[in-house]
Amino acid sequence: MSNETIPKKALSPWEGIALAMKAIVITGVGGPEVLELCEVSTPEPRGDQLRVRVRACGLNRADLLQTSGLYPAPAGVPSDIPGLEYAGEVDALGPDVTGPLKVGDRVFGIVAGGAQAEYLVTHERMAVPIPADLDFVAAAAVPEVFLTAHDALITQGRLGPGEPVLIQAVGSGVGTAAAQVAHAMGCTVFGTSRTADKLERARSLGVDVPIDTSEHDFVAVVLQQTSGAGVQVVLDVLGAGVLAGNLKALATQGRLVLVGLLGGRKAPLDLGPILSKRLTLVGTTLRARPLEEKIVATRLFARQVVPWLERGAVRPVVDAVFPWEEVRDGYTRLASNQAFGKVILRL
Secondary structure, eight states: OOOOGOOBBOOOOOOOOEEEEEEEEEEESSSSEEEEEEEEEEOOOTTEEEEEEEEEOOOOOHHHHHHTTTTOOOOTTTTOOOEEEEEEEEEEEETEEETSTTOOOOEEEEEOOOOSSSEEEEEEEGEEOOOOTTTHHHHHHHHHHHHHHHHIIIIITTTOOOEEESSSTTTSSHHHHHHHHHHHOOEEEEEEOOEEEEEEEETTOOSEEEEETSSOOOHHHHHHHTTTOOEEEEEEEEEGGHHHHHHHEEEEEEEEEEEOOTSOOOOOOOOHHEEEEEOOOEESSSSEEEEEEEHHHHHHHHHHHHHHHHHSSSSSOOOEEEEGGHHHHHHHHHHHTOOEEEEEEEE
């Protein structure tokens, strides 16, 4: 994917724009091999949108689902440019922008697609100023995982200060963020992984009880450590493979918040514990939500998580950084399950 051989590709819905930019484009159905660095049209900010010059962006498993044809982009979003989060600088303002952000400001945030490009457009309320001590690479490791973790634990899971919480796959991007959010709230944090090294590293993020599921039953550990009571919230990215155990590990009136299906999507469901313990099961994603809901989640993130970042109570966790010409290698790293934290593309 050398710059000398960058192909050109027209894009809708960004028609009628003369300027060109480079972007990672999905050229077929498959894995990382279908990603190409192409020349496409540069978007213009309209209404209350900002245009951002992207400097770094995070890679997510949702991007791989999109390349495989299993997770199409929502309407109005470039269908063949992946990328759900970014860090960069405000480059231009739409005619109806009224907020405090101005050209040159450093911002980060989530989008429904199109972040793996030199430029993107986003609603002004979806862009958040980057804390001064974070560079673009570190900032790009924040939005998707910390927004997801904060929304899942606090808004959806109603996690309260000091409550015990179980984070499944704590070495994942969402897992590393969730452990820190829960720790910042003074919670007792249980975290699972099949890799001892990831668990040891997770201790520094606030995991109080690391559980190696290759050697131990996480339900037994949770119940033993809580004197049989269980945890108030389980944050799960795995799905089917741990569903039964999650229900057993929850305390009375506990909440299971499902944000991923890495371990499968279909499993038998015993309704007995749900009734007897009055459990709540919540499924949640950010990408498909209406803009208004995503703005609310973003502003809550800006209000609570950004101050934590500024004073070092939480921090981005970067596993590896790749130049965007090596995007395929980046996604290969992500798909390997060896990453601890975020894999980042640097533009």
